Amino acid sequence: xxxxxxxxxxxGTNYVGWQxxxxxxxxxxxxxxxxxxxxxxxxxxxxxxxxDAGVHALGQVAxxxxxxxxxxxxxYRALNARLPEDIRVTGVEEAPADFHARFSxxxxxxxxxxxxxxxISPFERHYxxxxxxxxxxxxxxxxxxxxxxxxxxxxxxxAGGDVRTTERTLFxxxxxKTAGAxxxxxxxxxxxxxxxxxxVLDFCGDGFLRHMxxxxxxxxxxxxxxxRDVASVRELLTSGDRRLAGPTAPAxxxxxxxxxx
Amino acid sequence: xxxxxxxxxxxGTNYVGWQxxxxxxxxxxxxxxxxxxxxxxxxxxxxxxxxDAGVHALGQVAxxxxxxxxxxxxxYRALNARLPEDIRVTGVEEAPADFHARFSxxxxxxxxxxxxxxxISPFERHYxxxxxxxxxxxxxxxxxxxxxxxxxxxxxxxAGGDVRTTERTLFxxxxxKTAGAxxxxxxxxxxxxxxxxxxVLDFCGDGFLRHMxxxxxxxxxxxxxxxRDVASVRELLTSGDRRLAGPTAPAxxxxxxxxxx
Numbered sequence: 001x002x003x004x005x006x007x008x009x010x011x012g013t014n015y016v017g018w019q020x021x022x023x024x025x026x027x028x029x030x031x032x033x034x035x036x037x038x039x040x041x042x043x044x045x046x047x048x049x050x051x052d053a054g055v056h057a058l059g060q061v062a063x064x065x066x067x068x069x070x071x072x073x074x075x076y077r078a079l080n081a082r083l084p085e086d087i088r089v090t091g092v093e094e095a096p097a098d099f100h101a102r103f104s105x106x107x108x109x110x111x112x113x114x115x116x117x118x119x120i121s122p123f124e125r126h127y128x129x130x131x132x133x134x135x136x137x138x139x140x141x142x143x144x145x146x147x148x149x150x151x152x153x154x155x156x157x158x159a160g161g162d163v164r165t166t167e168r169t170l171f172x173x174x175x176x177k178t179a180g181a182x183x184x185x186x187x188x189x190x191x192x193x194x195x196x197x198x199x200v201l202d203f204c205g206d207g208f209l210r211h212m213x214x215x216x217x218x219x220x221x222x223x224x225x226x227x228r229d230v231a232s233v234r235e236l237l238t239s240g241d242r243r244l245a246g247p248t249a250p251a252x253x254x255x256x257x258x259x260x261x
Numbered sequence: 262x263x264x265x266x267x268x269x270x271x272x273g274t275n276y277v278g279w280q281x282x283x284x285x286x287x288x289x290x291x292x293x294x295x296x297x298x299x300x301x302x303x304x305x306x307x308x309x310x311x312x313d314a315g316v317h318a319l320g321q322v323a324x325x326x327x328x329x330x331x332x333x334x335x336x337y338r339a340l341n342a343r344l345p346e347d348i349r350v351t352g353v354e355e356a357p358a359d360f361h362a363r364f365s366x367x368x369x370x371x372x373x374x375x376x377x378x379x380x381i382s383p384f385e386r387h388y389x390x391x392x393x394x395x396x397x398x399x400x401x402x403x404x405x406x407x408x409x410x411x412x413x414x415x416x417x418x419x420a421g422g423d424v425r426t427t428e429r430t431l432f433x434x435x436x437x438k439t440a441g442a443x444x445x446x447x448x449x450x451x452x453x454x455x456x457x458x459x460x461v462l463d464f465c466g467d468g469f470l471r472h473m474x475x476x477x478x479x480x481x482x483x484x485x486x487x488x489r490d491v492a493s494v495r496e497l498l499t500s501g502d503r504r505l506a507g508p509t510a511p512a513x514x515x516x517x518x519x520x521x522x
Contacts, residue, residue: 009382009383009384010383011383011384011386056384080380085381085383085386086383086386087383088380088381088382088383089380090380119341119349119350119351120346120349121270121349122270122271122272122346122347122348122349123270123272123317123388125272125346125347127384
Protein backbone atom coordinates (compact mmCIF):
# COMPACT_ATOMS: atom_id res chain seq x y z
CA UNK A 1 0.00 0.00 0.00
CA UNK A 2 1.47 3.34 -1.13
CA UNK A 3 1.42 6.17 1.45
CA UNK A 4 0.15 9.40 -0.11
CA UNK A 5 -0.31 12.99 0.98
CA UNK A 6 -3.13 15.26 -0.23
CA UNK A 7 -3.34 19.01 0.14
CA UNK A 8 -6.84 20.42 0.03
CA UNK A 9 -8.80 23.65 -0.01
CA UNK A 10 -12.44 23.76 0.94
CA UNK A 11 -15.26 26.13 1.66
CA GLY A 12 -16.66 24.64 4.85
CA THR A 13 -20.01 26.46 4.66
CA ASN A 14 -22.00 23.44 3.50
CA TYR A 15 -20.27 20.72 5.53
CA VAL A 16 -20.63 19.37 9.07
CA GLY A 17 -16.85 19.71 9.29
CA TRP A 18 -13.84 17.69 8.21
CA GLN A 19 -14.69 14.55 10.10
CA UNK A 20 -17.40 12.03 9.22
CA UNK A 21 -20.54 12.49 11.29
CA UNK A 22 -23.99 10.99 11.36
CA UNK A 23 -25.78 14.33 11.03
CA UNK A 24 -24.63 15.40 7.58
CA UNK A 25 -22.02 15.41 4.87
CA UNK A 26 -18.39 15.94 5.87
CA UNK A 27 -15.39 16.87 3.76
CA UNK A 28 -13.72 13.59 4.75
CA UNK A 29 -16.69 11.64 3.38
CA UNK A 30 -16.53 13.44 0.03
CA UNK A 31 -12.78 12.84 -0.27
CA UNK A 32 -13.13 9.18 0.71
CA UNK A 33 -15.94 8.70 -1.83
CA UNK A 34 -13.77 10.17 -4.58
CA UNK A 35 -10.83 7.95 -3.59
CA UNK A 36 -13.04 4.86 -3.48
CA UNK A 37 -13.97 5.46 -7.12
CA UNK A 38 -10.27 5.30 -7.97
CA UNK A 39 -9.29 2.43 -5.66
CA UNK A 40 -12.42 0.31 -6.09
CA UNK A 41 -12.69 -0.36 -2.36
CA UNK A 42 -13.22 2.02 0.58
CA UNK A 43 -10.25 4.22 1.51
CA UNK A 44 -9.84 5.95 4.85
CA UNK A 45 -8.19 9.37 4.94
CA UNK A 46 -6.79 11.10 8.01
CA UNK A 47 -6.86 14.87 8.18
CA UNK A 48 -4.22 17.01 9.89
CA UNK A 49 -6.84 19.21 11.50
CA UNK A 50 -10.41 18.31 12.41
CA UNK A 51 -12.03 21.50 11.22
CA ASP A 52 -15.53 22.10 12.64
CA ALA A 53 -18.73 22.76 10.71
CA GLY A 54 -18.40 26.01 8.74
CA VAL A 55 -14.60 26.19 9.14
CA HIS A 56 -12.65 26.52 5.89
CA ALA A 57 -9.31 25.26 4.67
CA LEU A 58 -6.67 26.79 2.43
CA GLY A 59 -4.18 24.02 3.11
CA GLN A 60 -5.66 21.02 4.90
CA VAL A 61 -3.46 17.94 4.59
CA ALA A 62 -4.72 14.37 4.51
CA UNK A 63 -2.90 11.04 4.46
CA UNK A 64 -4.08 7.68 3.11
CA UNK A 65 -2.82 4.53 1.41
CA UNK A 66 -3.61 3.18 -2.03
CA UNK A 67 -3.13 -0.18 -3.72
CA UNK A 68 -3.85 1.35 -7.15
CA UNK A 69 -0.70 2.31 -9.11
CA UNK A 70 -2.20 5.57 -10.47
CA UNK A 71 0.43 8.33 -10.78
CA UNK A 72 0.05 11.48 -8.69
CA UNK A 73 -0.77 13.79 -11.62
CA UNK A 74 -3.61 11.51 -12.75
CA UNK A 75 -4.85 11.15 -9.19
CA TYR A 76 -4.92 14.96 -8.87
CA ARG A 77 -7.12 15.20 -11.96
CA ALA A 78 -9.30 12.20 -11.04
CA LEU A 79 -10.05 13.54 -7.58
CA ASN A 80 -10.85 17.07 -8.74
CA ALA A 81 -13.12 15.66 -11.44
CA ARG A 82 -15.05 13.72 -8.77
CA LEU A 83 -15.10 16.24 -5.93
CA PRO A 84 -17.72 18.98 -5.67
CA GLU A 85 -16.60 22.52 -6.56
CA ASP A 86 -16.33 23.60 -2.93
CA ILE A 87 -13.55 21.06 -2.31
CA ARG A 88 -10.37 21.21 -4.42
CA VAL A 89 -7.25 19.10 -4.27
CA THR A 90 -4.27 21.42 -4.71
CA GLY A 91 -1.55 18.79 -4.41
CA VAL A 92 -0.91 15.04 -4.38
CA GLU A 93 2.47 13.64 -3.34
CA GLU A 94 4.02 10.30 -2.53
CA ALA A 95 4.71 10.33 1.22
CA PRO A 96 7.27 8.63 3.49
CA ALA A 97 6.19 5.18 4.73
CA ASP A 98 5.43 6.43 8.23
CA PHE A 99 3.67 9.64 7.18
CA HIS A 100 0.55 10.47 9.18
CA ALA A 101 -1.19 13.77 8.44
CA ARG A 102 -1.97 14.44 12.11
CA PHE A 103 0.82 12.81 14.11
CA SER A 104 3.63 13.84 11.76
CA UNK A 105 2.58 17.52 11.82
CA UNK A 106 5.10 19.84 13.49
CA UNK A 107 3.15 23.06 13.17
CA UNK A 108 -0.16 24.36 11.93
CA UNK A 109 -1.30 27.83 10.96
CA UNK A 110 -4.88 28.93 11.43
CA UNK A 111 -6.28 32.25 10.27
CA UNK A 112 -9.22 34.09 11.75
CA UNK A 113 -10.88 36.93 9.81
CA UNK A 114 -12.95 39.69 11.39
CA UNK A 115 -14.96 42.18 9.36
CA UNK A 116 -15.02 45.39 11.37
CA UNK A 117 -17.52 47.91 10.08
CA UNK A 118 -21.20 48.83 10.29
CA UNK A 119 -22.40 46.33 7.65
CA ILE A 120 -20.55 43.22 6.57
CA SER A 121 -19.96 42.83 2.86
CA PRO A 122 -22.32 40.22 1.35
CA PHE A 123 -19.20 38.52 -0.05
CA GLU A 124 -17.74 38.06 3.42
CA ARG A 125 -20.80 36.66 5.14
CA HIS A 126 -19.50 33.08 5.15
CA TYR A 127 -15.82 34.00 5.57
CA UNK A 128 -15.54 36.46 8.44
CA UNK A 129 -17.02 37.34 11.82
CA UNK A 130 -18.88 40.64 11.68
CA UNK A 131 -17.90 42.83 14.63
CA UNK A 132 -19.54 46.25 14.22
CA UNK A 133 -18.01 47.84 17.37
CA UNK A 134 -14.76 49.80 17.25
CA UNK A 135 -11.77 47.58 18.03
CA UNK A 136 -8.53 48.67 19.72
CA UNK A 137 -6.11 46.64 17.64
CA UNK A 138 -3.05 47.69 19.64
CA UNK A 139 -4.65 46.27 22.80
CA UNK A 140 -5.59 43.09 20.94
CA UNK A 141 -2.03 42.69 19.69
CA UNK A 142 -0.67 43.20 23.23
CA UNK A 143 -3.03 40.54 24.56
CA UNK A 144 -2.05 38.21 21.72
CA UNK A 145 1.63 38.58 22.65
CA UNK A 146 0.84 37.28 26.15
CA UNK A 147 -0.46 34.07 24.56
CA UNK A 148 2.68 33.45 22.52
CA UNK A 149 4.97 30.74 23.88
CA UNK A 150 4.31 27.51 25.77
CA UNK A 151 1.27 27.68 28.05
CA UNK A 152 -1.50 25.62 29.51
CA UNK A 153 -4.41 26.67 27.29
CA UNK A 154 -7.09 24.84 29.35
CA UNK A 155 -9.08 28.09 29.68
CA UNK A 156 -9.41 28.19 25.89
CA UNK A 157 -10.53 24.61 25.39
CA UNK A 158 -14.13 23.71 24.65
CA ALA A 159 -15.79 20.98 26.70
CA GLY A 160 -15.46 17.61 25.01
CA GLY A 161 -11.73 17.80 24.36
CA ASP A 162 -10.13 14.45 25.15
CA VAL A 163 -6.46 15.36 25.15
CA ARG A 164 -3.73 14.12 27.48
CA THR A 165 -2.36 17.57 28.14
CA THR A 166 -3.69 21.06 27.53
CA GLU A 167 -0.19 22.53 27.15
CA ARG A 168 0.52 23.90 23.71
CA THR A 169 3.07 26.21 22.12
CA LEU A 170 1.90 29.20 20.12
CA PHE A 171 4.94 30.13 18.04
CA UNK A 172 3.39 33.37 16.85
CA UNK A 173 0.16 35.30 16.72
CA UNK A 174 0.13 37.93 13.99
CA UNK A 175 -2.54 40.54 13.73
CA UNK A 176 -2.93 42.84 10.76
CA LYS A 177 -5.50 45.20 9.42
CA THR A 178 -6.09 45.33 5.73
CA ALA A 179 -7.55 48.41 4.12
CA GLY A 180 -10.79 46.48 3.99
CA ALA A 181 -10.49 44.64 0.69
CA UNK A 182 -13.12 42.10 1.49
CA UNK A 183 -14.10 39.08 -0.51
CA UNK A 184 -13.70 38.69 -4.17
CA UNK A 185 -12.75 42.22 -4.95
CA UNK A 186 -9.31 43.66 -4.57
CA UNK A 187 -7.83 46.93 -3.50
CA UNK A 188 -9.03 48.90 -6.51
CA UNK A 189 -12.61 48.01 -5.70
CA UNK A 190 -12.41 49.46 -2.25
CA UNK A 191 -14.01 52.74 -3.09
CA UNK A 192 -17.12 50.85 -4.05
CA UNK A 193 -17.11 48.22 -1.33
CA UNK A 194 -19.01 48.04 1.94
CA UNK A 195 -17.17 50.27 4.33
CA UNK A 196 -15.17 48.31 6.80
CA UNK A 197 -11.83 46.94 7.69
CA UNK A 198 -10.70 43.42 7.70
CA UNK A 199 -8.75 42.24 10.74
CA VAL A 200 -6.73 39.13 10.05
CA LEU A 201 -5.23 37.06 12.88
CA ASP A 202 -2.75 34.29 12.09
CA PHE A 203 -1.98 31.67 14.72
CA CYS A 204 1.00 29.37 14.25
CA GLY A 205 1.41 26.66 16.85
CA ASP A 206 2.47 23.09 17.49
CA GLY A 207 -1.09 22.03 18.18
CA PHE A 208 -4.49 23.45 18.99
CA LEU A 209 -7.14 22.37 21.50
CA ARG A 210 -10.79 22.05 20.55
CA HIS A 211 -12.15 25.55 19.70
CA MET A 212 -8.90 27.08 20.96
CA UNK A 213 -8.43 29.60 18.14
CA UNK A 214 -12.08 30.63 18.24
CA UNK A 215 -12.05 31.09 22.03
CA UNK A 216 -8.81 33.07 21.85
CA UNK A 217 -10.39 35.28 19.17
CA UNK A 218 -13.57 35.74 21.24
CA UNK A 219 -11.36 36.80 24.15
CA UNK A 220 -9.19 39.13 22.06
CA UNK A 221 -12.31 40.84 20.70
CA UNK A 222 -13.41 41.48 24.30
CA UNK A 223 -10.03 43.16 24.80
CA UNK A 224 -10.55 45.11 21.58
CA UNK A 225 -13.93 46.46 22.61
CA UNK A 226 -12.68 47.34 26.11
CA UNK A 227 -14.84 44.81 27.96
CA ARG A 228 -11.68 43.12 29.21
CA ASP A 229 -8.22 44.51 29.95
CA VAL A 230 -5.03 43.15 28.46
CA ALA A 231 -3.67 41.89 31.80
CA SER A 232 -6.73 39.70 32.35
CA VAL A 233 -5.48 37.42 29.58
CA ARG A 234 -2.49 36.39 31.73
CA GLU A 235 -4.81 35.62 34.66
CA LEU A 236 -6.99 33.62 32.33
CA LEU A 237 -4.06 31.40 31.33
CA THR A 238 -3.21 30.85 34.99
CA SER A 239 -6.81 30.09 35.97
CA GLY A 240 -7.33 27.38 33.38
CA ASP A 241 -11.02 28.20 33.68
CA ARG A 242 -13.00 28.23 30.41
CA ARG A 243 -15.83 30.16 32.07
CA LEU A 244 -13.54 33.18 32.49
CA ALA A 245 -12.60 33.34 28.79
CA GLY A 246 -14.54 35.14 26.07
CA PRO A 247 -17.19 33.63 23.81
CA THR A 248 -16.32 31.20 21.03
CA ALA A 249 -16.01 33.23 17.83
CA PRO A 250 -18.13 31.92 14.92
CA ALA A 251 -16.75 29.07 12.82
CA UNK A 252 -17.17 30.94 9.54
CA UNK A 253 -14.19 33.26 10.20
CA UNK A 254 -11.73 30.39 10.67
CA UNK A 255 -9.36 28.94 8.05
CA UNK A 256 -6.80 26.14 8.36
CA UNK A 257 -4.05 27.80 6.34
CA UNK A 258 -1.22 25.27 6.31
CA UNK A 259 0.40 22.35 8.05
CA UNK A 260 4.17 22.01 8.43
CA UNK A 261 5.94 18.63 8.58
CA UNK B 262 -43.07 62.00 -2.04
CA UNK B 263 -39.35 62.29 -1.23
CA UNK B 264 -36.94 61.08 -3.94
CA UNK B 265 -34.24 58.84 -2.46
CA UNK B 266 -31.11 57.09 -3.73
CA UNK B 267 -29.91 53.73 -2.42
CA UNK B 268 -26.49 52.19 -2.99
CA UNK B 269 -26.40 48.41 -2.68
CA UNK B 270 -24.06 45.45 -2.68
CA UNK B 271 -25.29 41.96 -3.33
CA UNK B 272 -24.13 38.46 -3.95
CA GLY B 273 -26.26 37.50 -6.94
CA THR B 274 -25.72 33.74 -6.59
CA ASN B 275 -29.13 33.00 -5.10
CA TYR B 276 -31.24 35.47 -7.12
CA VAL B 277 -32.91 35.43 -10.53
CA GLY B 278 -31.29 38.82 -11.07
CA TRP B 279 -32.03 42.40 -10.10
CA GLN B 280 -35.43 42.62 -11.76
CA UNK B 281 -38.65 41.03 -10.52
CA UNK B 282 -39.48 37.83 -12.36
CA UNK B 283 -42.10 35.13 -12.07
CA UNK B 284 -39.57 32.29 -11.80
CA UNK B 285 -37.90 33.16 -8.50
CA UNK B 286 -36.75 35.74 -6.02
CA UNK B 287 -35.07 38.89 -7.33
CA UNK B 288 -33.00 41.48 -5.53
CA UNK B 289 -35.54 44.15 -6.46
CA UNK B 290 -38.29 42.14 -4.75
CA UNK B 291 -36.28 41.83 -1.52
CA UNK B 292 -35.52 45.57 -1.49
CA UNK B 293 -39.15 46.49 -2.23
CA UNK B 294 -40.37 44.16 0.55
CA UNK B 295 -38.01 45.82 3.03
CA UNK B 296 -39.14 49.30 1.91
CA UNK B 297 -42.80 48.32 2.16
CA UNK B 298 -42.28 47.44 5.83
CA UNK B 299 -41.07 51.00 6.38
CA UNK B 300 -43.60 52.81 4.18
CA UNK B 301 -46.65 50.67 4.99
CA UNK B 302 -47.64 50.44 1.32
CA UNK B 303 -45.85 48.95 -1.70
CA UNK B 304 -42.83 50.90 -2.98
CA UNK B 305 -41.35 50.49 -6.44
CA UNK B 306 -37.57 50.80 -6.84
CA UNK B 307 -35.71 51.33 -10.12
CA UNK B 308 -32.23 49.91 -10.50
CA UNK B 309 -29.46 51.53 -12.51
CA UNK B 310 -28.44 48.21 -14.04
CA UNK B 311 -30.60 45.16 -14.62
CA UNK B 312 -28.09 42.57 -13.47
CA ASP B 313 -28.87 39.02 -14.63
CA ALA B 314 -29.22 35.90 -12.49
CA GLY B 315 -25.93 35.18 -10.74
CA VAL B 316 -24.44 38.64 -11.46
CA HIS B 317 -23.18 40.51 -8.40
CA ALA B 318 -23.11 44.15 -7.38
CA LEU B 319 -20.58 46.19 -5.44
CA GLY B 320 -22.35 49.46 -6.17
CA GLN B 321 -25.81 49.04 -7.66
CA VAL B 322 -27.90 52.21 -7.37
CA ALA B 323 -31.67 52.31 -6.99
CA UNK B 324 -34.13 55.17 -6.88
CA UNK B 325 -37.58 55.34 -5.25
CA UNK B 326 -39.93 57.71 -3.49
CA UNK B 327 -41.19 57.65 0.09
CA UNK B 328 -44.02 59.38 1.92
CA UNK B 329 -42.59 58.36 5.30
CA UNK B 330 -40.42 61.06 6.95
CA UNK B 331 -37.79 58.59 8.23
CA UNK B 332 -34.27 60.09 8.17
CA UNK B 333 -31.65 58.49 5.93
CA UNK B 334 -29.54 57.07 8.79
CA UNK B 335 -32.56 55.30 10.27
CA UNK B 336 -33.62 54.06 6.85
CA TYR B 337 -30.10 52.63 6.30
CA ARG B 338 -30.40 50.66 9.54
CA ALA B 339 -34.03 49.64 8.98
CA LEU B 340 -33.33 48.27 5.52
CA ASN B 341 -30.22 46.35 6.53
CA ALA B 342 -32.11 44.88 9.49
CA ARG B 343 -34.81 43.61 7.10
CA LEU B 344 -32.70 42.52 4.14
CA PRO B 345 -31.07 39.09 3.93
CA GLU B 346 -27.29 38.93 4.54
CA ASP B 347 -26.50 38.60 0.83
CA ILE B 348 -27.95 42.07 0.14
CA ARG B 349 -26.53 45.09 1.98
CA VAL B 350 -27.43 48.74 1.69
CA THR B 351 -24.20 50.73 1.77
CA GLY B 352 -25.73 54.18 1.40
CA VAL B 353 -29.00 56.10 1.53
CA GLU B 354 -29.21 59.69 0.32
CA GLU B 355 -31.84 62.28 -0.44
CA ALA B 356 -31.90 62.70 -4.22
CA PRO B 357 -32.75 65.58 -6.59
CA ALA B 358 -36.45 65.72 -7.54
CA ASP B 359 -35.80 64.40 -11.05
CA PHE B 360 -33.35 61.66 -10.02
CA HIS B 361 -33.83 58.36 -11.81
CA ALA B 362 -31.31 55.56 -11.12
CA ARG B 363 -31.24 54.44 -14.75
CA PHE B 364 -31.96 57.51 -16.88
CA SER B 365 -29.81 59.88 -14.81
CA UNK B 366 -26.76 57.61 -15.00
CA UNK B 367 -23.83 59.05 -17.00
CA UNK B 368 -21.47 56.10 -16.71
CA UNK B 369 -21.32 52.62 -15.27
CA UNK B 370 -18.41 50.39 -14.42
CA UNK B 371 -18.68 46.62 -14.67
CA UNK B 372 -15.96 44.20 -13.59
CA UNK B 373 -15.39 40.73 -14.93
CA UNK B 374 -13.19 38.28 -13.01
CA UNK B 375 -11.46 35.27 -14.59
CA UNK B 376 -9.66 32.62 -12.55
CA UNK B 377 -6.86 31.31 -14.72
CA UNK B 378 -5.27 28.16 -13.36
CA UNK B 379 -5.72 24.39 -13.33
CA UNK B 380 -8.25 24.32 -10.48
CA ILE B 381 -10.42 27.20 -9.37
CA SER B 382 -10.26 28.11 -5.70
CA PRO B 383 -13.39 26.91 -3.87
CA PHE B 384 -13.79 30.48 -2.63
CA GLU B 385 -14.00 31.82 -6.18
CA ARG B 386 -16.53 29.35 -7.57
CA HIS B 387 -19.40 31.84 -7.47
CA TYR B 388 -17.30 34.93 -8.26
CA UNK B 389 -15.13 34.15 -11.27
CA UNK B 390 -15.10 32.28 -14.55
CA UNK B 391 -12.68 29.38 -14.46
CA UNK B 392 -10.51 29.36 -17.60
CA UNK B 393 -7.85 26.64 -17.25
CA UNK B 394 -6.09 27.33 -20.58
CA UNK B 395 -3.11 29.68 -20.83
CA UNK B 396 -4.20 33.22 -21.74
CA UNK B 397 -2.21 35.76 -23.72
CA UNK B 398 -3.09 38.85 -21.75
CA UNK B 399 -1.20 41.23 -24.05
CA UNK B 400 -3.33 40.08 -26.99
CA UNK B 401 -6.48 40.41 -24.89
CA UNK B 402 -5.50 43.95 -23.88
CA UNK B 403 -4.83 44.85 -27.55
CA UNK B 404 -8.27 43.51 -28.53
CA UNK B 405 -9.87 45.40 -25.65
CA UNK B 406 -8.32 48.66 -26.89
CA UNK B 407 -10.10 48.20 -30.23
CA UNK B 408 -13.40 48.21 -28.38
CA UNK B 409 -12.72 51.47 -26.56
CA UNK B 410 -14.53 54.50 -27.94
CA UNK B 411 -17.92 54.94 -29.60
CA UNK B 412 -19.04 51.91 -31.63
CA UNK B 413 -22.06 49.97 -32.74
CA UNK B 414 -21.92 47.00 -30.35
CA UNK B 415 -24.73 45.04 -32.07
CA UNK B 416 -22.43 42.00 -32.43
CA UNK B 417 -22.13 41.87 -28.64
CA UNK B 418 -25.83 42.11 -27.83
CA UNK B 419 -27.88 39.12 -26.75
CA ALA B 420 -31.16 38.43 -28.48
CA GLY B 421 -34.05 40.05 -26.64
CA GLY B 422 -32.50 43.47 -26.31
CA ASP B 423 -35.14 46.13 -26.98
CA VAL B 424 -33.00 49.21 -27.36
CA ARG B 425 -33.40 52.07 -29.81
CA THR B 426 -29.76 52.10 -30.80
CA THR B 427 -26.92 49.66 -30.31
CA GLU B 428 -24.31 52.41 -30.29
CA ARG B 429 -22.49 52.79 -27.01
CA THR B 430 -19.29 54.43 -25.77
CA LEU B 431 -16.76 52.39 -23.86
CA PHE B 432 -14.66 55.02 -22.10
CA UNK B 433 -12.08 52.48 -20.95
CA UNK B 434 -11.39 48.78 -20.69
CA UNK B 435 -8.72 47.96 -18.10
CA UNK B 436 -7.21 44.56 -17.78
CA UNK B 437 -4.96 43.55 -14.92
CA LYS B 438 -3.57 40.37 -13.54
CA THR B 439 -3.33 39.99 -9.81
CA ALA B 440 -0.84 37.62 -8.27
CA GLY B 441 -3.75 35.30 -7.78
CA ALA B 442 -5.06 36.40 -4.42
CA UNK B 443 -8.43 34.80 -4.87
CA UNK B 444 -11.41 35.04 -2.61
CA UNK B 445 -11.37 35.77 1.03
CA UNK B 446 -7.66 35.46 1.52
CA UNK B 447 -5.15 38.12 0.81
CA UNK B 448 -1.64 38.29 -0.52
CA UNK B 449 0.00 36.64 2.49
CA UNK B 450 -2.13 33.57 1.97
CA UNK B 451 -0.99 33.07 -1.57
CA UNK B 452 1.59 30.44 -0.80
CA UNK B 453 -1.19 28.24 0.50
CA UNK B 454 -3.88 29.07 -2.06
CA UNK B 455 -5.00 27.20 -5.13
CA UNK B 456 -2.48 27.98 -7.80
CA UNK B 457 -3.81 30.38 -10.31
CA UNK B 458 -3.99 33.93 -11.40
CA UNK B 459 -6.88 36.26 -11.31
CA UNK B 460 -7.56 38.32 -14.41
CA VAL B 461 -9.70 41.35 -13.72
CA LEU B 462 -11.33 43.33 -16.53
CA ASP B 463 -12.99 46.67 -15.79
CA PHE B 464 -15.38 48.17 -18.33
CA CYS B 465 -16.43 51.79 -17.96
CA GLY B 466 -19.04 53.01 -20.43
CA ASP B 467 -22.05 55.24 -20.93
CA GLY B 468 -24.33 52.23 -21.27
CA PHE B 469 -24.27 48.52 -21.91
CA LEU B 470 -26.42 46.29 -24.11
CA ARG B 471 -27.90 43.05 -22.86
CA HIS B 472 -25.04 40.58 -22.11
CA MET B 473 -22.59 43.01 -23.72
CA UNK B 474 -19.84 42.70 -21.10
CA UNK B 475 -20.17 38.93 -20.96
CA UNK B 476 -20.04 38.59 -24.76
CA UNK B 477 -17.03 40.91 -24.96
CA UNK B 478 -15.30 38.81 -22.29
CA UNK B 479 -16.14 35.56 -24.10
CA UNK B 480 -14.63 37.09 -27.25
CA UNK B 481 -11.53 38.40 -25.48
CA UNK B 482 -10.91 34.95 -23.97
CA UNK B 483 -11.00 33.51 -27.50
CA UNK B 484 -8.29 36.04 -28.36
CA UNK B 485 -6.38 35.04 -25.21
CA UNK B 486 -6.39 31.35 -26.06
CA UNK B 487 -5.42 32.03 -29.67
CA UNK B 488 -8.68 30.80 -31.20
CA ARG B 489 -9.27 34.27 -32.61
CA ASP B 490 -6.84 36.99 -33.67
CA VAL B 491 -6.84 40.54 -32.41
CA ALA B 492 -7.83 42.05 -35.75
CA SER B 493 -10.99 39.94 -35.94
CA VAL B 494 -12.45 42.07 -33.15
CA ARG B 495 -12.53 45.10 -35.44
CA GLU B 496 -14.29 43.06 -38.15
CA LEU B 497 -16.73 41.86 -35.54
CA LEU B 498 -17.70 45.43 -34.65
CA THR B 499 -18.22 46.22 -38.33
CA SER B 500 -20.28 43.09 -38.97
CA GLY B 501 -22.79 43.70 -36.21
CA ASP B 502 -23.34 39.94 -36.26
CA ARG B 503 -23.73 38.28 -32.85
CA ARG B 504 -23.06 34.85 -34.38
CA LEU B 505 -19.48 35.90 -35.15
CA ALA B 506 -18.68 36.92 -31.56
CA GLY B 507 -17.46 34.61 -28.81
CA PRO B 508 -19.61 32.79 -26.28
CA THR B 509 -21.35 34.62 -23.43
CA ALA B 510 -19.08 34.38 -20.40
CA PRO B 511 -20.81 33.00 -17.27
CA ALA B 512 -22.81 35.40 -15.11
CA UNK B 513 -20.95 34.55 -11.91
CA UNK B 514 -17.80 36.47 -12.93
CA UNK B 515 -19.63 39.76 -13.46
CA UNK B 516 -19.96 42.62 -10.95
CA UNK B 517 -21.71 45.97 -11.31
CA UNK B 518 -19.03 48.07 -9.59
CA UNK B 519 -20.40 51.60 -9.65
CA UNK B 520 -22.70 54.07 -11.35
CA UNK B 521 -21.74 57.67 -11.99
CA UNK B 522 -24.28 60.53 -12.11
